[in-house]
Amino acid sequence: MEAFISTMTITYIFLALFLSSDIGSIPHVKSLGINYGQVANNLPQPDKVLELLSTLKLTKTRIYDTNPQILSSFANSNIEIIVTVENEVLSQLDDPQQALQWVNSHIIPYLPETKITGIQVGNEVFTDDDDTLLQHLVPAVINIHNALSRLGYSNIQVSTPSSLAVLQNSYPPSAGSFKSEINGIMYQFLNFLSTTKTPFWINAYPFFAYEDDPSTIPLDYVLGNNPNEGMVDPYTKLHYDNMLYAMVDAVYFAIAKMGFRNIEVRVSETGWPSKGDTNEVGASPQNAATYNRNLLRRQMANEGTPLNPRIRLEVYLFALFNEDMKPGPTSERNYGLFQPNESMTYNVGLTSVSTTSTSTPSSSASFTLDSSATKTKVKP
Ligand SMILES: *[C@@H]1O[C@H](CO)[C@@H](O)[C@H](O)[C@H]1NC(C)=O
Numbered sequence: 001m002e003a004f005i006s007t008m009t010i011t012y013i014f015l016a017l018f019l020s021s022d023i024g025s026i027p028h029v030k031s032l033g034i035n036y037g038q039v040a041n042n043l044p045q046p047d048k049v050l051e052l053l054s055t056l057k058l059t060k061t062r063i064y065d066t067n068p069q070i071l072s073s074f075a076n077s078n079i080e081i082i083v084t085v086e087n088e089v090l091s092q093l094d095d096p097q098q099a100l101q102w103v104n105s106h107i108i109p110y111l112p113e114t115k116i117t118g119i120q121v122g123n124e125v126f127t128d129d130d131d132t133l134l135q136h137l138v139p140a141v142i143n144i145h146n147a148l149s150r151l152g153y154s155n156i157q158v159s160t161p162s163s164l165a166v167l168q169n170s171y172p173p174s175a176g177s178f179k180s181e182i183n184g185i186m187y188q189f190l191n192f193l194s195t196t197k198t199p200f201w202i203n204a205y206p207f208f209a210y211e212d213d214p215s216t217i218p219l220d221y222v223l224g225n226n227p228n229e230g231m232v233d234p235y236t237k238l239h240y241d242n243m244l245y246a247m248v249d250a251v252y253f254a255i256a257k258m259g260f261r262n263i264e265v266r267v268s269e270t271g272w273p274s275k276g277d278t279n280e281v282g283a284s285p286q287n288a289a290t291y292n293r294n295l296l297r298r299q300m301a302n303e304g305t306p307l308n309p310r311i312r313l314e315v316y317l318f319a320l321f322n323e324d325m326k327p328g329p330t331s332e333r334n335y336g337l338f339q340p341n342e343s344m345t346y347n348v349g350l351t352s353v354s355t356t357s358t359s360t361p362s363s364s365a366s367f368t369l370d371s372s373a374t375k376t377k378v379k380p
Pocket residue numbers: 339340341342343356357
C-alpha cells in the first residue's frame with residue numbers, strides 16, 4: 001500500500017511538472033470573455049449590445065448559435081466572437097458535404113468583417129440526455145475543421161464545451177479522470193485537439209458544488225475570497241484557494257491520464273446566480289457580485305491555476321444578460337451581469353455607463369477591464 005501511494009505521488013508530481021513545462025509554450029490571447037446568451041424575449045438589439053460590450057471594454061464574446069443579426073451587427077467591430085453549432089444540427093454534419101455547406105452558409109458570409117475566432121460544435125454533448133448525439137460529435141468537429149481549412153480559414157478553432165460532469169473524479173484535482181463510458185470518444189476528441197493545437201473548454205460552476213453541499217464546503221473557497229484556507233492536494237501538495245482553479249486542474253489531470261500533455265484548458269462558462277429558489281442555497285446578489293469580482297481581480301492579475309501558474313486562465317463569464325425564457329430553477333434565469341434594460345444586476349466592478357439610464361460611470365474606486373488590458377500588454 002505504501003509503495004503504491006509513493007508511486008502514485010511520483011506519477012502525479014511528474015504529471016504536474018510535465019504539464020507546467022509543456023503548456024507554457026502555448027500562445028494565447030489575453031482578455032476576459034463573456035457569454036451572450038439569448039434565451040429571452042426582452043433583450044436589447046445587437047447594435048445596442050455591441051455598444052454595451054464596447055463600454056465595458058470587453059472584446060470577446062460567445063453566442064449559442066450563428067444568429068445572422070448578431071454576426072452582421074458585430075462586423076467591423078473589435079469584438080472577437082465564438083459561435084455555436086446547435087445540438088439539433090449536429091447529426092447532419094456527419095456528412096462532409098453538409099458540413100461544408102453549413103460553413104458556407106453560416107460562417108463564410110460574415111468573414112472577415114466579423115471576427116469569428118471559434119466554432120463550438122454543440123454544447124455539453126458528452127453529457128447530453130440524448131446519448132445518440134455523442135457519436136456525431138467527432139465527425140462533425142473534423143468535418144467543420146476540414147471545411148474551414150479548405151476555404152482558407154484554418155485559423156478558426158473548432159472545439160466543444162463540456163460540462164464538469166464529464167469527470168468521474170474531480171477531487172482532489174490530481175484524481176481528475178474522465179467517466180469511463182465516454183473515454184473512447186473523448187480520446188478521439190482529445191486527439192483532434194492535440195493535432196490542431198486547439199483548447200479544451202470546460203463549463204465550471206463552483207455554485208453547483210456549493211448548493212449541493214453547503215454545510216461542508218466553505219463559502220470563501222467557492223467564492224474565491226482571499227485569503228482563505230482553501231485545500232491542499234495531498235498528491236501534488238499544490239494549494240488551492242478557490243474551487244474554480246481546482247476544477248480546471250482536475251480537467252488537466254484527466255486529459256494527462258489519457259496521454260495528452262499539450263492541450264490548454266479554458267473555461268467556456270463560469271458564473272454565479274443573483275437569485276434562486278429557496279432550496280438553491282448561495283444564490284444571492286451579494287455572492288454573485290463577490291464571485292465575479294474575485295474572478296475579475298484574478299484575471300487582472302493574470303492568474304493561472306496552481307498547476308500552470310504562469311498560464312493566465314482564459315475565462316468566459318456566464319452571462320451578459322439575465323435570460324427570462326430559460327427553463328429550470330430560478331437561478332437559471334438569473335446569471336446575468338445585466339438586466340435586459342442594460343441596468344446592472346449588481347455592481348461587479350466593471351466600469352459601465354448604462355445607455356438607457358442617466359447613471360454616472362462608476363467611481364475610480366472600482367477597477368475596469370481597461371486597466372486589465374493595459375496590464376496584460378506589459379507582461380513579458
Ligand atoms: C431595469 O430592470 C430592473 C429589473 O426589472 C428594474 O428593477 C430597474 O428599475 C430597471 N431600470 C431601468 C433604468 O429601467
